[in-house]
Amino acid sequence: MHEPRKLYVKSFGCQMNVYDSHRMADTLAREGFVETQDPAQADLVILNTCHIREKAAEKVYSELGRLRKAKQEAGSDTMIAVAGCVAQAEGAEIMRRAPVVDLVVGPQSYHRLPELLAQARAGKRVVDTEFPVEDKFDHLPAPSRAATRARGPAAFVTVQEGCDKFCTFCVVPYTRGAEVSRPVAKILDEATRLVDQGVREITLIGQNVNAFHGEGPDGQDWSLARLMQRLAQVNGLARLRYTTSHPRDMGDDLIAAHRDLPQLMPYLHLPVQSGSDRILAAMNRRHRREDFFAIIERMRAARPDMALSSDFIVGFPGETDADFEDTLELVRRTGFASAYSFKYSPRPGTPAAEHDDQVPEAVKTERLAELQRLLEASKAAFDASCRGRTFDILLEKPGRQVGQLIGRSPYLQSVVVNDPPAAIGDLLTVTITDVGPNSLAGVPVASDPASPARSRPLAAMEA
Known part of the structure; x- marks a missing residue:
């Protein structure tokens, strides 16, 4: 009997890449591959790449250098593949720069x-970065029950790919293609199967997920809100999320869904990128700062416990001190529970890369540090506001100490619980008793908070 071949997949970048990596593993499971967490044991290594930022692409080449050295030292015949958006954008360049690579495959071809x-x-170095006519989702096998359970009680489901917005800094329209939405029936089938296999929370993902317009069973295009209304009826599905959204597609029905669907978590990731109208126009974002504030106001009116996350780019070409101050003011005015922030990096082939008013690197570095200090203070204030609050957490994995379990709050915070009367995959109602830099601590509402075993300081629990 032959030993199963080992597969190691490393994901870079967004949640969609995590989902894609899982589906690649599911596809190769039918070919006899078993996943390993050790690349040294792998017969096949896949790097599933992201091309959004310059450093992300360079990380891939650094990783390929390490793999080449390890392969030479071990004298192994491990095959190496590069998938994802760097593969799509730089297929020939990867083959030129990294002779160790056997296969380059774009995100639309991994089926x-x-x-x-x-x-x-057979000895051929392969590059497949076409946008095939067939829908890859029609050819992908469903994950096994064991694979789903190993990935935990929270899962991603891709509902939409591509983007038609053409922000001047972004490569997604070129690497993922035009916006395409999956049919509602296929999404429902995938979600129902995941729930039957033990998943309790599903995050709907897409490059521009709230632009979803998939064909419904009635032959009409359904909005994201209507899709979630139907998913909320799946028996056993306790939680719904979605990411990533664009401010121009936050329709009234989507805001109403946050008001009307208990399964839809009160947490919205809505990238704004800049607080300056002048920079937003240069980015081709096609919304103004006041549009963003109006969405937030309507969202909080519909769901008062709503928390917000966002993305920011500092040092976009032409950004002045006044433009940057507008971004800081937007952060102060909004109050974010979390956020991601980056220095602008020119991506080849995008309009912004051709601007002649690039911001000096030292200025970008200084601005990013100032913005991140403000965002970290905003996050700390939100976390502190959760002390004493009671909410449900979804238990996802063991903690560092015996008897501990770690769950996720409605706001995606890690919550550590000692000796909970529940198991992984359960929803547990807890009261937050302590707040640390990386996680919260909670006690089940039926527990006695004064119990010494249940009120250890969070610092000790995280040690």
Whole structure:
């Protein structure tokens, strides 16, 4: 009996890449591959890449250098594949810069991995970065029950891919293509199967997820809000989330869904990128800062416990001190529970890369540090406001100490609980008793908060 072949997949970047990595593993499971967490043991290594930022692409080349050295030292015949958006954008360049790579496959073609690997095994270095006519989702196998359970009680489901917005800094329209939405029936089938296998929370993902317009069973295009209304009826599905959204697609029905669907978590990731109208126009974002504030006001009116996350880019070409101050003011005015912030990095082929008013690197570094201090203070204030609050957490994994479990709050915070009367996959109602830099501590509402075993300081619990 042959030993199963080992597969190691490393994901870079967004949640969609995590989802894609899972689906690649599911596809290759039918070919006899078993996942490993040790690349040294792997017969096949796949780097599933992100091309949004310059450093993300360079990380891939650094990783390939390490793999090449390890392969040479071990004398192994491990095959190496590069997938995802860097593969889509730089297929030929990868082959030129990294001779160790056997296969390059774009994000729309990974359902063809078995046949592409067969070509690579035959000695041909393969590049497949076409946008195929067929829908890859029609060719992807469902994950096994064991694979779903191993990934935990929270899962991603891709509902939409691509983007038609053409922000001047972004490569997504070029690497993922035009906006395409999956049919509602196929999404429902995937979600129902995941729930039957033990998933309790589903995050709907897409490059521009709130632009979803998939064909419904009635032959009409359904909005994201209507899709979630139907998903909320799936028996056993306790929680719904979605990411990433664009301010221009926050329709009235989506805001109403936050008011009307208990399963939809009160947490919205809505990238704004800048607080300056002048920079937003240069980015081709097609919304103004007041549009963003209006959405937030309506969202909080519909769901008073709503918390917000966002993305920011500092040092976009032409950004002045006054523009940057507008961004800081937007952060102060909004109050974010979490946020991601980056220095602008020119991406080849995007309009902004051609601007001649690039901001000096030292200025970008200084602005990013100032913005991140403000965002970290905002996050700390939100976390502190949760002390004494009671809410449900979804228990997801063991903690560092015996008897501990870690769950996620409605706001995606890690919550540590000692000896909970529940198991992984359960929803547990807790009161937050302590707040640390990386997680919260909670006690089940039926527990006695004064119990020494249940009120250890969070610092000790995280040690």
